[in-house]
Amino acid sequence: xxxxxxxxxxxxxxxxxxxxxxxxxxxxxxxxxxxxxxxxxxxxxxxxxxxxxxxxxxxxxxxxxxxxxxxxxxxxxxxxxxxxxxxxxxxxxxxxxxxxxxxxxxxxxxxxxxxxxxxxxxxxxxxxxxxxxxxxxxxxxxxxxxxxxxxxxxxxxxxxxxxxxxxxxxxxxxxxxxxxxxxxxxxxxxxxxxxxxxxxxxxxxxxxxxxxxxxxxxxxxxxxxxxxxxxxxxxxxxxxxxxxxxxxxxxxxxxxxxxxxxxxxxxxxxxxxxxxxxxxxxxxxxxxxxxxxxxxxxxxxxxxxxxxxxxxxxxxxxxxxxxxxxxxxxxxxxxxxxxxxxxxxxxxxxxxxxxxxxxxxxxxxxxxxxxxxxx
Amino acid sequence: xxxxxxxxxxxxxxxxxxxxxxxxxxxxxxxxxxxxxxxxxxxxxxxxxxxxxxxxxxxxxxxxxxxxxxxxxxxxxxxxxxxxxxxxxxxxxxxxxxxxxxxxxxxxxxxxxxxxxxxxxxxxxxxxxxxxxxxxxxxxxxxxxxxxxxxxxxxxxxxxxxxxxxxxxxxxxxxxxxxxxxxxxxxxxx
Numbered sequence: 001x002x003x004x005x006x007x008x009x010x011x012x013x014x015x016x017x018x019x020x021x022x023x024x025x026x027x028x029x030x031x032x033x034x035x036x037x038x039x040x041x042x043x044x045x046x047x048x049x050x051x052x053x054x055x056x057x058x059x060x061x062x063x064x065x066x067x068x069x070x071x072x073x074x075x076x077x078x079x080x081x082x083x084x085x086x087x088x089x090x091x092x093x094x095x096x097x098x099x100x101x102x103x104x105x106x107x108x109x110x111x112x113x114x115x116x117x118x119x120x121x122x123x124x125x126x127x128x129x130x131x132x133x134x135x136x137x138x139x140x141x142x143x144x145x146x147x148x149x150x151x152x153x154x155x156x157x158x159x160x161x162x163x164x165x166x167x168x169x170x171x172x173x174x175x176x177x178x179x180x181x182x183x184x185x186x187x188x189x190x191x192x193x194x195x196x197x198x199x200x201x202x203x204x205x206x207x208x209x210x211x212x213x214x215x216x217x218x219x220x221x222x223x224x225x226x227x228x229x230x231x232x233x234x235x236x237x238x239x240x241x242x243x244x245x246x247x248x249x250x251x252x253x254x255x256x257x258x259x260x261x262x263x264x265x266x267x268x269x270x271x272x273x274x275x276x277x278x279x280x281x282x283x284x285x286x287x288x289x290x291x292x293x294x295x296x297x298x299x300x301x302x303x304x305x306x307x308x309x310x311x312x313x314x315x316x317x318x319x320x321x322x323x324x325x326x327x328x329x330x331x332x333x334x335x336x337x338x339x340x341x342x343x344x345x346x347x348x349x350x351x352x353x354x355x356x357x358x359x360x361x362x363x364x365x366x367x368x369x370x371x372x373x374x375x
Numbered sequence: 376x377x378x379x380x381x382x383x384x385x386x387x388x389x390x391x392x393x394x395x396x397x398x399x400x401x402x403x404x405x406x407x408x409x410x411x412x413x414x415x416x417x418x419x420x421x422x423x424x425x426x427x428x429x430x431x432x433x434x435x436x437x438x439x440x441x442x443x444x445x446x447x448x449x450x451x452x453x454x455x456x457x458x459x460x461x462x463x464x465x466x467x468x469x470x471x472x473x474x475x476x477x478x479x480x481x482x483x484x485x486x487x488x489x490x491x492x493x494x495x496x497x498x499x500x501x502x503x504x505x506x507x508x509x510x511x512x513x514x515x516x517x518x519x520x521x522x523x524x525x526x527x528x529x530x531x532x533x534x535x536x537x538x539x540x541x542x543x544x545x546x547x548x549x550x551x552x553x554x555x556x557x558x559x560x561x562x563x564x565x
Contacts, residue, residue, distance in 0.1 A: 200393070207395025207430035214465050228464035235469060239397040239432035315476035316433035320468060 037087070046085035052092045054100035086116040098255045099267035099334070099366040105187045105251035106269045106362065113248060187253035192242065192270075202242065206252065210235040213254050217264055220256065221372050226328045229320055230266065230369060236317040237268040237365050245272025246281070247362065262371040271362040274338040275300070300342075321367070330370040337363040381458075381564070384412055385425045394428055396435035406439050413443065418454035419544065421563045427461035433473040440470070444479050447541040454544055456563025458490060459483040467493060482542050482564055490564045492542060503533045504542050508562035512546070515557065534560045 040046040088108075111118050188209055190202045210231045217227030234254070241250040247270040254266035272278065300318045321333045325346055333344040387394060389405060396402050413422050431439075440459075447457055459470065459481055467485045474480055474494025482504070483493040490508050492501045499522075506521055507513045518530035537543040537560070544563060548556035 203395045203397045203401070204393075206397070210430055210465065224464060229468050231465035232468035232472075235395075235397070235430055235432045235465070236472075239434055243398040243434060315437075316469075316472055319472040319475060323468070 034089075037085075040085065046087060048087045048089060050092065051088050051090045051104075054093055054096045054104065086111045086118050088118060088120045091121055095258075097257060097267075097366075098253050098265040099269070099364055101187060101255075102251045102253045102267040102269040103364055105189050105253065106249045106271050109189065109191070109249045110271050187251055188238075190238075190242065190250040190252070191248070192245065192250055192272075193248050199242065206235065206238040206242075209252060209254070210238070213266060216254070217369075220264055222264065222328070222369060226324065226331075226369060229324050229327060230264070230367065233317060233320040233324060233367060234266055234268070236320055240278075240317060241268055241270040241272070241363070244278040244281075245270040245363065246278065247272030256371070257368065263368045264371055265366065265368040267364060267366040269362065269364040274363055275335070276338065317365075324367060324369065328369045332366075332368045334366040334368075335363070336365075381421045381423045382412065382416060383423050383425055384409055385427070386431075387425075387428050394430060396429065396431040396439075398432070398434045399438040402431075402435045402439040406442070409439065409443055410446075413447075413452055413455060413457065416452075416455045421456035421458055423458050423460045423564070425461045426459065426463070426466055429466065430463075431466050431469055433469045433476075436470045436473045437477065440473070440481065441477055441479070444474075444481055444541070448479070448539065450539075452541075456541060456544060457481065458564035459493065460564075462486070470494075480540055480542075482562075484564070490562065492540075496540070500533060500537055500540075504537055504562060507534075507537070507543060507560060508565040512559045512561045514559055534558075 034041070034048065037046055037048075041048060088104075108118050108120075188202070188205055190206075191198060213234050214227050214231030217230055218224060222230070234252070238250070238252050241247070241252075250268065250270035250272075252266070252268045254264070257263045257265045273281075321344055325331045325333060325344055329346060331346070335342045335344075386396075386405065389408060390396070390402075393401070409422075409424065416422055443457065446452060447455070460483070462470065462483055462485045464486055467483060470481075470483070471493050478495045480492050480494035480496040482490050484490050485493070489505065492504050503518060503522070506518070510517075513534075515527050515530040515534055518524065518533060519527050522530070524530050534543060534545075538545050542563060543560040545558050545560055547558040549559065551557050
């Protein structure tokens with residue numbers, strides 16, 4: 001069954017849409033589309049990007065997305081005025097995470113900025129669709145939605161009528177066997193390039209989202225202190241992305257992660273220069289830009305002496321991260337910046353194994369706090 | 376002396392109903408206003424900085440409060456006090472991490488609770504302040520009795536340190552029966 005919720009106007013570039021030919025069944029839509037686009041793919045006018053790296057089963061591979069984005073180069077066609085097409089294939093991705101959705105919300109406008117037409121194929125996960133439909137992307141992009149399945153996309157009207165209590169109730173705490181993540185609000189998509197007015201509007205949105213996150217935490221049974229610290233950390237991390245990332249796009253999302261056990265999770269992603277380079281810019285430590293990103297990340301949490309300047313690190317967000325893992329047993333913080341990553345948990349600080357420690361490629365910060373399972 | 380007279384510095388109103396402050400730029404215009412209002416305060420009065428309806432990240436809090444608190448704690452604003460009021464829990468966390476990293480502390484009311492000290496401060500000083508804030512005033516002997524300290528000098532030391540950081544103001548001296556003098560301390564907010 002074909003469902004067209006946004007009218008049938010032809011796709012115009014730049015645009016993002018979810019398409020599947022009417023005659024193609026859902027199960028085979030992806031493969032048939034690939035076959036149909038084979039000449040374009042062979043000619044280099046389109047690029048097929050599998051999103052299975054964002055599957056919840058492959059969280060260790062999530063960093064690949066940003067590397068894919070950083071390596072994305074539209075073909076000659078875009079230079080000649082013919083839009084290059086980036087096809088984001090969700091067909092083999094079952095469930096995903098909040099962090100993955102935040103990265104996705106950064107990736108799409110990033111690709112558009114590169115002159116690409118973005119086509120999302122088979123976003124079977126409801127929140128992926130929601131990310132596209134309601135994540136403010138339709139305001140910044142020429143958005144069009146064509147879905148081929150009789151699903152129940154959440155319209156903006158439904159969203160506005162959904163109370164916080166309702167959003168909480170539909171979460172997995174009621175044992176609903178839904179996708180892995182239930183976003184508690186539409187993801188914020190922050191355009192970092194625009195005017196002071198735009199920035200101000202983004203900040204107000206982030207402030208409201210921070211408050212909603214705090215209230216959600218309490219509704220979901222978190223202690224006041226944990227919930228308030230999460231809310232405070234969310235604001236700090238968004239502030240860092242807005243102020244220090246030097247990127248074009250950032251995204252913030254929060255929701256309930258259902259598998260393998262209920263957790264409140266929020267994530268902030270950006271396509272900026274990375275923590276190491278941002279710290280160098282901020283503190284004028286130009287000489288330390290060669291220090292690997294993973295050394296910066298470790299230094300943030302170990303009070304290490306970097307370039308003889310002790311005490312400049314960990315002034316805001318990192319203190320709150322430490323507090324969350326000490327306040328909430330089982331809480332986890334993951335930071336991925338450039339080619340490096342760091343995991344912070346209870347009595348645990350584990351720098352990730354990075355294939356290469358490079359600056360840039362953006363930053364993704366995820367905080368996850370366990371929720372008590374209700375009957 | 377009109378004790379605990381409070382003027383209000385309402386951030387939201389002064390920032391044209393803006394509610395979220397993320398970075399230094401957002402509060403750049405507020406810091407001079409705050410300093411100016413503090414200087415105009417008469418001696419013995421307290422300026423209540425109201426965070427009602429406001430979300431603030433640590434970067435903005437640093438810009439707004441860092442210099443002001445340092446100048447208060449250097450004794451530049453003799454007898455005048457500052458209290459951070461109407462703080463929600465989450466904003467108090469953002470401000471606290473700023474104060475911790477800058478090794479500062481401030482008097483604050485969080486979630487409508489009685490005033491406390493926020494930031495980089497010893498537990499003994501914090502509890503002493505909270506005790507003084509429950510009373511009209513307190514002397515070193517009151518502190519010694521309440522906390523069962525061995526010497527009155529230890530109590531005096533606590534009060535003097537709280538005065539230096541701008542949490543208490545000192546009145547007196549007044550003569551003691553049997554000779555000697557004593558100072559009376561009042562919390563800048565209660």
